[in-house]
Amino acid sequence: MSWRVLGIESSCDETGVAVVECSPGAPPRLLAQGLHSQIAMHQAYGGVVPELASRDHIRRVLPLTRQALAEAGLALADLDAIAYTQGPGLAGALLVGAGAAVALAASLGLPALPVHHLEGHLLSPFLSADPPEFPFVCLLVSGGHTQLMRVQGVSEYELLGETIDDAAGEAFDKSAKLLGLPYPGGPHLARLAEQGRADAFPLPRPLLHSGDLNFSFAGLKTAVLTQARKLPAGDAQTQANLAASTQAAIVEVLVRKSLAALKLTGLKRLVVAGGVGANRRLREQLNEACQRRGVRVHYPELALCTDNGAMIALAAAMRWQTQVADAQPTYSFEVHPR
Numbered sequence: 001m002s003w004r005v006l007g008i009e010s011s012c013d014e015t016g017v018a019v020v021e022c023s024p025g026a027p028p029r030l031l032a033q034g035l036h037s038q039i040a041m042h043q044a045y046g047g048v049v050p051e052l053a054s055r056d057h058i059r060r061v062l063p064l065t066r067q068a069l070a071e072a073g074l075a076l077a078d079l080d081a082i083a084y085t086q087g088p089g090l091a092g093a094l095l096v097g098a099g100a101a102v103a104l105a106a107s108l109g110l111p112a113l114p115v116h117h118l119e120g121h122l123l124s125p126f127l128s129a130d131p132p133e134f135p136f137v138c139l140l141v142s143g144g145h146t147q148l149m150r151v152q153g154v155s156e157y158e159l160l161g162e163t164i165d166d167a168a169g170e171a172f173d174k175s176a177k178l179l180g181l182p183y184p185g186g187p188h189l190a191r192l193a194e195q196g197r198a199d200a201f202p203l204p205r206p207l208l209h210s211g212d213l214n215f216s217f218a219g220l221k222t223a224v225l226t227q228a229r230k231l232p233a234g235d236a237q238t239q240a241n242l243a244a245s246t247q248a249a250i251v252e253v254l255v256r257k258s259l260a261a262l263k264l265t266g267l268k269r270l271v272v273a274g275g276v277g278a279n280r281r282l283r284e285q286l287n288e289a290c291q292r293r294g295v296r297v298h299y300p301e302l303a304l305c306t307d308n309g310a311m312i313a314l315a316a317a318m319r320w321q322t323q324v325a326d327a328q329p330t331y332s333f334e335v336h337p338r
């Protein structure tokens with residue numbers, strides 16, 4: 001018997017709706033997905049404005065749901081469960097997706113399944129053409145989180161280390177802002193870095209030799225600020241050099257700590273998830289380092305690195321299939337912003 005789960009993601013500045021099908025003995029399948037990014041709307045403010053985010057999720061969530069169902073050739077009656085992001089994220093934004101999901105589920109008599117946003121990211125590579133197998137080490141690198149985990153199975157996660165201040169995505173975004181690049185800066189900084197020399201600026205690699213698996217990126221941001229202040233106006237090459245040096249510092253720490261986590265656990269499989277997982281340089285360096293050590297690396301499809309509804313539907317379907325999730329219809333709900 002197969003399960004079809006509709007997933008709604010609304011934790012930050014993307015409204016994502018998708019349908020995932022899970023059948024026993026077969027890999028999960030993404031049947032359709034719709035995504036609306038609010039980036040253009042928030043860009044004028046240099047960051048996400050929570051109130052505007054909530055209002056836009058309200059405008060988008062039902063049209064996207066209709067669109068995803070139409071694309072999958074399905075009706076609401078063909079669904080088996082409705083999943084939603086419970087947190088972490090912006091409270092108002094989460095309430096929109098959760099409210100819509102629970103209302104839909106209640107009207108259809110289906111289970112409403114809350115999903116932890118990070119579990120969505122972590123499991124997203126299972127929708128790729130090269131899905132991982134358990135157990136593995138997961139490097140989860142998003143705008144809000146940077147964590148290394150030992151993953152034994154669905155819902156069996158052991159935190160090995162995490163950032164003690166800024167997340168890797170935040171380090172990209174804040175450094176990009178200092179370089180005068182638009183929000184969200186990560187992809188812009190990465191693009192500019194392609195033109196620059198990574199060894200041009202000696203930037204710190206915080207906690208590289210700390211002996212644990214924790215990260216710290218706040219000091220790097222301060223070092224970038226110091227260098228950005230000294231940048232000669234209009235010198236595009238030096239600006240690109242600083243972008244390349246910043247990216248190199250972040251990537252080196254992520255790679256070295258991932259290797260340390262693999263060594264500590266003795267595992268030979270690494271899964272990278274979250275928005276920063278889309279970074280080309282990070283992928284290149286990880287691929288190279290892991291190949292030398294006989295470690296297989298798995299990534300989500302590029303389009304599923306950043307926030308989306310597919311990973312929420314998938315995580316709910318996998319939790320449900322492994323009977324971790326409670327499939328009883330309960331229609332009271334709460335969101336967990338932190």
Ligand code: KG4
Pocket residue numbers: 121141142143144145168169170172173184185186187190274275276277278279280305306307
């Ligand atoms: O996972 P995600 O969509 O949202 C959170 O759950 O936080 O990640 C967004 C983060 C942002 O910080 C964004 O700048 C970063 O991922 N990002 C990148 C790239 N693409 C997205 N950072 C570096 N290089 C990229 N190519």
Ligand code: ZN
Pocket residue numbers: 117121142143274275306307
């Ligand atoms: Zn995310």
